[in-house]
Amino acid sequence: MAKYLLLKHYRGAPQAVNDVPMDQWTPGEIEDHMKYMSDFATRLETTGEFVDGQALSPQGTFVRYDGEGRPPVTDGPFAETKDLIAGWMVIDVDTYQRALELAGELSAAPGAGGKPIHEWLEVRPFLTAPPTVTE
Amino acid sequence: MDDMLLRELTPAVIGVLVRRGVDFATAEDAVQEALIQAALTWPDRPPSDPKGWLVTVAWRKFLDAHRSEASRRNRERLLDLEPPPGPTETADDTLQLFFLCAHPSLTPASAVALTLRAVGGLTTRQIAQAYLVPEATMAQRISRAKRTVRDVRFDQPGDLATVLRVLYLVFNEGYTGDVDLSAEAIRLTRQLAGTSRSRGTMVADEEIAGLLALMLLHHARRAARTRPDGSLVPLAEQDRSLWNTELIAEGVDILQTALAHDRLGEFQAQAAIAALHADAPRAEETDWVQIVGWYDELLRLTGSPVVQLNRAVAIGEADGPVAGLAALAVVDPDLPRYTAASAYLHEKAGDHSIAARLYADAALSAPNLAERHHLTRQAARISQALRE
Secondary structure (H helix, E strand, O other), X not given: OEEEEEEEEEEOOOOOOOOOOHHHOOHHHHHHHHHXXXXXXXXXXXXOOEEXXXXXXXXXXXXXXXXXXXXXXXOOOOOOOOOEEEEEEEEEEOOHHHHHHHHHHHXXXXXXXXXXXXXXXXXXXXXXXXXXXXX | OOHHHHHHHHHHHHHHHHHOOOOHHHHHHHHHHHHHHHHHHOOOOOOOOHHHHHHHHHHHHHHHHHHHHOOHHHHHHHXXXXXXXXXXXXXXXXXXXXXXXXXXXXXXXXXXXXXXHHHOOOOHHHHXXXXXXXXXXXXXXXXXXXXXOOOOOOOOOOOHHHHHHHHHHHHHOOOOOOOOHHHHHHHHHHHHHHHHHHHOOOOOHHHHHHHHHHHHHHHHOHHHHEOOOOOEOOHHHXXXXXXXXXXXXXXXXXXXXXXXXXXXXXXXXXXXXXXXHHHOOOHHHOOHHHHHHHHHHHHHHHOOHHHHHHHHHHHHHHHOHHHHHHHHOOOOOOOOOHHHHHHHHHHHOOOHHHHHHHHHHHHHOOOOHHHHHHHHHHHHHHHHHHHO
């Protein structure tokens, strides 16, 4: 089993296909979207593939060390262009193929008009220690 | 064996050892050993005086541990310190333990963890679960907190206001693990109220009562506050038949007794506002005029900008949205939930497009997921109405 991080980008990734801001959806469409996501997580729990997931606040700050005794530099030149990650989920799956399959499924969550939003998800494998060879 | 009983007794027993001069971490270790012993022997031979039993065994465990490393001379000196046998008292020690756990040298997060561990008797795993952090992380946090207060001695009264703040933090943490922290905070506040009364008047007992009433009144509405899917139900839309009338009656009772002493504090004022909400059979019957009055008191007591913000919303209900927006105009717009309050008042005033935009903005800075979803739904609801 290997762990993968699924990152939901709201900005910085290529534009989603069904790209309507959420406050322009109907309340029913929002319910459906939430339900899809929570059903997805619940199902992964039953398959033993769910590790953890959290939503993130949109506020983020880039920080850089700027030398001894000097205050850290924050939000340098990227303030307007940095991407925005809305949430993440960690899954623990058998294969990379399975990780892609699940990310694809999550990306198909219904959005405006009840159609899949086709949002971009970033799939990042966790680094793991190389397996110990005992023979 | 009765887990609740053990959790009640643990702080008192730690307190006795600490008063006898044992440092906090060592006392806790000794009590843990005694609890293990209790788990082994109590099922067959239940003690007639559980607390006395625990004190004796914990003291013996401490001495055993101490003996193994200290000289014979030192041991005799410690044995001399042992008080004569007799009834064991609780009040003093538990109160001191509260003060120790809420010591100003600790960060709020550490104070909360230490209080749950030492006064509440929760396991590290339970606390870690409630805070959604790994057990090892929580174990480290607790041992660092213990190291911080290791040299604190009980020679002067602690700061009750800090203890109450810590308890309120515990209450507001809610319940994600197998322990309901809100119920736990209520239990500990009850314990503190009992402790304080038996000790005398060095602290404002009315404020402890005020905090207890506030917790009970909030707790009474819990079943109505969220839908089964976890989404928020605003106060006005809550199914009031789900409110726990017994808890409300108890909260109101405690509050009235406290208010009668005429030593108002911020928790009593907050509880009074909660009581007025609890008192309304329907949302439309809420006595907003009185609520604004209590917010005025609260503002006088605290000067808090958050109170100013809530007061503006209450004025919006009592005197109409225009008055509410005027009251909001003097509040710092950077406050959390400022935008949400503004959106709400604009909607009431009929400025729907502004309200929709503000709700969407507010969703972006919501402090938690449930609120983010709620505000997004509000924005969507108005946007949809505007399109139709």
